[in-house]
Amino acid sequence: MGARRLTLLVVLALLVIAAPFVLSSYWVGLLTEVAILAILAMSLDVLLGYTGLPSLGHASLFGVAAYAVALLSTRYGMNFWTCVFAGLVVGTLASAVIGLIVSHVRDVYFLMITLAIGMVLWGLSYRWIPVTGGDNGLSGIPSLEVHAGLPFAGPTAFYYVTLVVFALSAGAMVLLVRSPFGLTLRGIRENEGRMKSLGFNTWLHCYLSFIVSGFFASVAGVMWAYYNGFVSPTYLDLTASSELFLMVTLGGPATLVGPVLGAGMIVLLKNVMSAYTARWLLILGTVYIVAILTAPKGVWNLGSRRSA
């Protein structure tokens, strides 16, 4: 990363921290959304950008964790840390099970099978009404500040909690992709056959990548449940997974920073545009085509030859 980009990041970080002092609570809320979805987008980047496994069902892992939090906090009145822990464990376990199925296939087959499993989970959230509340979802999740017993409450307090979670998650994922394991993921993306003949059990690496990615998707899912105070099947649907996919490809895969920018662009675009039109998917499609034509490697890779 060049000095110019580093400067840009530092300035952005300062702006983000100062934001609640200058912005209205509407914009603070949007920034909170961006930060949570950015964690989710980065988690997909580990899988899609670094490992080369294109998942079209990633939102469902996020959704599973969110539902776990919702169910335990509303139905069973569990305390904050139990809910958080359960959300992370359930989401990660779900990825461990799904990973067993999907980590044997690659490329377009991976895309299709993750899509199919995502649809199944969405169907479950929609149809398993006694547990999930069906179309209505589950509402009444306590606010995180109250549930966790924080001395401060309100959108600004939640915003700063989210920033902390974001910073920890982003830091962990940055370390991950720079670790020996992260290097092996890029090796698999570049040439899996060569990795095998060098002595790597590439299946294991892909499987672990899927689980790690599922863990961070769960972190985002837990935060999303608390942010909205309810969960619904739209968290797991194909639109959610596609938007997520677009955040990564639009922002710049295998950069981690790119997906954060992608999350920002998609969230802002969606909120601005929804004031004018209901044809969000049409706009999304158009953005995708324009992005492919003008910045095929993503916005963060514009004007640089080198990518991770």
Added chain:
Amino acid sequence: MTASSTAALKLEQVSRHFGGLKAVDGVSLTVQPGERHALIGPNGAGKTTLFNLISGEFPPTSGRVELFGADVTKVPAYKRAALGIARTFQITKLFPALTVRENVLVACTALDRRRLAMHRTVASCTDLRDAADRLLESFGLLPHAAETAKNLSYGDQRKLEVALSMAGRPRLLLLDEPMAGLSAGESRSMHELIDRLDRSIAVLLIEHDMDVAFAFANRVTVLHHGRVLTEGSCDEVSANRSVQQIYLGDAADH
């Protein structure tokens, strides 16, 4: 044979069929530790397919593959690598978007217990980085360490191809036409690199050029239509009538 001289490689009646085509047809072959063995034969003779059977790319239709005394016929490629075998590919197989140093680093990680480590950076594993740089140095690639592999010249890509295979300190090395497509100068420097390899490593070399093969090897196996036509010392093989015929015929094609 004594117990202390277990063959590095032993093939017994190994075959591989593709549909009706017998690409490899009942090949038996032994390579001793430290041996320099050349595998020659015209295009389509089944040399690369035989390499694939040895490295475990796919299983043989029939027959038995032994590495260092262990039956590996049904063992996947990545586990064979852990036994001490490495190979290069006729068609270069690098990690194109990674830097040259990263290419070698990932290869050095393959048989290291830190390959699954997620809690520290590669940069903090100074011994891995040193090992990678020593390897790059010995292949004359250190000046290109920071370049992206796909931007290397073809000659340097071929060197990197061999460097990757050396990262795991193999005891048996399979080289599939390392000189193919190189200019005369590049070819010579590749030849020197291969000649300089540690003498304890057994090397099985596929080479199209008979002069190069004979200059390199102690023993030569000639493959033709998937079968072993003959095997012996360089002198024996070059004096063989049918080998001369194949190669004269082959030469007439060019």
